[in-house]
Amino acid sequence: MRIVSLLLFTVLLTYCRSTLTYTHPDVDKWDKVTLDFPGPETSEDAADNPFVNYRLDVTFREGDFQVTVPGFYAVATGSADSGADSGNLWQVRYRPEREGEWTYTATLVRGDSIYMNPDPEAGKVVERYEGAFLVGPAAAGERGKLIRDHPRYLRWAESGDYFIKTGVDSPENLLGYQDFDATYRHSNEFREGESSTEGLHTFSAHEGDARRGDPTWKDGLGKGILGGINYLHEAGVNSIYFLTLNINGDGKDVWPYTNHEERYRFDVSKLAQWERVFDHADSLGMMLHFVLNETENETLLDGGDTGPQRQLYFRELVARFGHHRAVTWNLGEENGPNDWSDSWQSTDQQRQVIDWFAVHDPYGNYVVLHTHPGEEAFSKIYEPLLGTERLGGLSLQLGDPYSANAVTQRWIQRSAEAGAPWIMTLDEVGPWHRGIDPDAAAPSNNQDSLRALTLWGNLMAGGAGVEWYFGARSPHNDLNLEDWRSRDRAYRWSAHARRFFEDHLPFWEMEPRNELTRSDTDWCFAKTGEVYLVYLPFGRPATLDLSETTGEYAVSWFNPREGGGLLDTGEWVDAADGLVELVPPGEGDWAALLRLRAGE
Template sequence: MHKLSASLLSAALFLALLTNCTQKEPLQATKWDKLTLSFAGPETAEDAADNPFTDYRLNVVFSKGLKKMLVPGYYAADGNAGESSAAAGNVWKVHFRPDEEGEWIYQVSFRKGANIAVDDDPQAGEPVAFDGEEGKLIVAAGNYQLPDLRAKGRLTYVRERYLQFQETGEYFLKGGADSPEDLLGYADFDGTYKGTAGENRSGEAENKATLHNYAPHAADWKAGDPIWQGGKGKNLIGAINYLASKGMNSIYFLTMNIGGDGKDVWPYTGYDERSRFDCSKLDQWEVVFDHMERKGIMLHIVTQETENEKLLDDGDTGPQRKLYYRELIARFGHHLAVTWNMGEENGPASFSPNGQTTEQQKAMTDYFKTHDPYQNYVVIHTHSHKELRHEMFDRLLGHPSLDGPSIQIGYIGDAHDDTKRWVKNSAEADHPWIVNIDEIGPANRGLDPDDRTDNNQDTVRVAVLWGNLMAGGGGVEWYFGYLNHNNDLGCEDWRSRDRMWNYTKVGLDFFQRYLPFAEMESHDELSGENTYCLAKPGEVYAVFLPLGGEASIDLAGAEGSYSVSWYNPRTGGELQQTDIKTVEGGEVRSLGNPPSEPEKDWAVLVKAGG
């Protein structure tokens, strides 16, 4: 027995499917939309003796021609747990995102056996209930409007320095929020509470006794936006609306901080549970994630943190870890922009000596690449010390299932050179990485709020945002520092950094509007001391002046005429010009001084055909 729920279906068709359990006509779907197949299986519960999460396994193979995708499913209680808070029922679900129009077929495997959920043998256990069911899908073109990511398709790793959207071919640069890392420690989610009393450790944000509420964003929720259980979720949905309105496209959040900071986020039915999942809580997470996708925001899913990286299977990819990853993939891997982050501050350090080994890190990334049917982007987050991150990532260069570093830097002046290092070294290892800066130091400040009189936003904008992008990096997310208000664990109001969201959007706009950045590489040697240069030599050059002053460009190896335009990294807008409107190739050329405020940072665009 099956039923289909998808956003494209009319209410009448949905009701027809519910009442006609023998429906054999092809089901209708839309390219890039979320299709949900629901199956009626054995009556069971989250706490049943035969654990429905370990002892049953739902897999569905979707095929079109030679393309086959094995998509894992999950136990869904009554099928409406986000609204009902049900912990029992007979519904299993699978989510599928078709990436091609035309006719697809699906074949269902549903089997029972001890710990079968993490057994990859297709013949393990015994067939039960709806095992063997088959059907067809007719997938039509979609008609989606930006910022909805369904208008762009899936964001994919394509063995280049940037992620790329499958539908449009557009390359992605990210800008977004790294704080609060316990975003999902939210009072409106079922089963969410502080697992133990907070520990206020040196070098970390105060561990509040209360969950997040996000009350400052209540007015950002709009009529028609999603809610659950009669009105829950408005404040978090409003917060996402606000961040999207600032042009941000990524949010970093933990899905498990048991034993770590916050102690308020986990997918399980309890803080001490490791093999049973909270169906209603995870359904409610999905409401939020769906809304993020509609608003054009990547899910940066951080699966663990430094304090708990050995919690599951002592760091191995064993039964507990596989079960956890399978549930994440089955429920959330279908989303069109996903980063799987293997762990915050991962690996051993003097202050965290019991970290995962290189082989354990490789095993984690391998699991995602062999079990996520959508092949989403996989990274590992670093410690802040340069020596530690260099030592760790040197050992991981070239590993085929790791797509990039999620870099934390203690000293923001390292952002540009560190980005260049990993772009260059990963290319030489024949597995190019997307290199992002996802956390900045010093830990007590990170990115200061707007109202701090000595705030560091100008310095951070120059050194980190432009430092990363001008080195060929993939973008940034902002960490808020443990001594600031609205800090890493205590942030309730993203408006506390309103100005920095503006600066970030201005930086991303320059690259997306004016540069073929995916074809350009770092050439700092062409623009002189204390400057950055990203170039496609002979065609286009971007020069960034962190300290303002006079700009120059070495065109000794270039011919022809080049136009010269200026861009303000603080205010953005259209390109500006000075008296020097063109220069000729053949030697080092002065580009002159900025149009105004010559002591501040500026970008210069030099293009062939001037």
């Protein structure tokens, strides 16, 4: 991954397409481009608030394509290393999605609360800037950005490959990390019986996983969290979940502001350090799952409305981090009505958030909703939003992890029938106090059950994957996790499932066909007449009805526990027989893959 910074001077730059001569591209397609714009000298705590009363917008053009991207106050070059809180630097970050000659025009304007004014002509112009750069072909192996052009899956724009998530949901307060500037816990009160922790994260168990060239800051800070991300990537994890605002929540140690009581000023060096971590995860192909608030604080900003506080918060997140290749904006952990808190965001307030991102995020990143578990909560929260096209999917929490197949299939069907299909991922698997057990919890470890009935249950229903939650009462739990190796086994068998789907199935063309197994305990996922996948969670022989098709099918087997290649037993079945029996080649859960003989 290349990251390119282009420095501009305060003079007005002029550009004439006909006189440009290039010997090589400035950047590759999808590279991160950071443009520096000198402006007025100011500071994070200036009386004339630079976050509120200044607005930088940058319009990029290539041919007939154009997009306007929000900029941000960056203080000074290298603020992640210096910790500077004053300076005259504004920046914009962008990833060009086309080859060719690009131009940009930028305007820095000043006005009271100008960030909220949608009129591009509003405010007093402080500086104007222009420039150009040439974008060459994508680098070898570049996948591009995740886009939504399928009802059930995201897809990498450059490679065309579809995305299945096998991620981690814990610790939710990932960014409550000791090496980030101005990071502290504002209260040490925790709810009785739930997750608690002492001090900030150090992730010292992963300092040995750090590598030369990792983007540390301040002479080597950040090795714990960067090393942890290296380890997760090696173990097969491709998505990380984290809160960006947990004031008054469970961890009480993550916010983008200069302190936990502030709502209109941002700690620029801390956010620059966050960006180092996000850049690193992005370079390893990981999804960045931004969870915008918690159930305890979803009405902290503007009483739940998308008013001046929330709009500023969202604009800063989009401007600083929205450019990454794989971004999920999650409305909030356990968002919406519940039976124990004093306030929550209403359906109308949820729609305000969804609509804000649809209008103001120029990258068109994926937006999801996470709620409390159970059918009562699903009905109360999901049903009013059925048919909402701007909501990309559901970030499901399941109190009963073994209901994954039925719940995934039901909400895929209901959203499709409402005219706006939702992508279904499982992003918190309960019960809340347990989640997925550590590897060391054997022999009562629940991992085999969660693999068979939750991960594979979701995938076999047309779901798009899982992030694993570490229960409130487990070692290395949702707040105090320091060593991700506590669930090493689970990451690896999750990655086995994902790679099997990627390597052997046209899964984006397949549909759940459980009725063909004649069983309540076996699942079928099929492209009718071509490919059938039958999953046997309990390892018992299964029956598959092939009477709707013709021809002979080769049968091979996949071991979900160990991964690896397919086991070819040389078995063939004839669709003319109607019901065919599938007998697994060993104990434990197995997946049977049936493919039509070539030429038929």
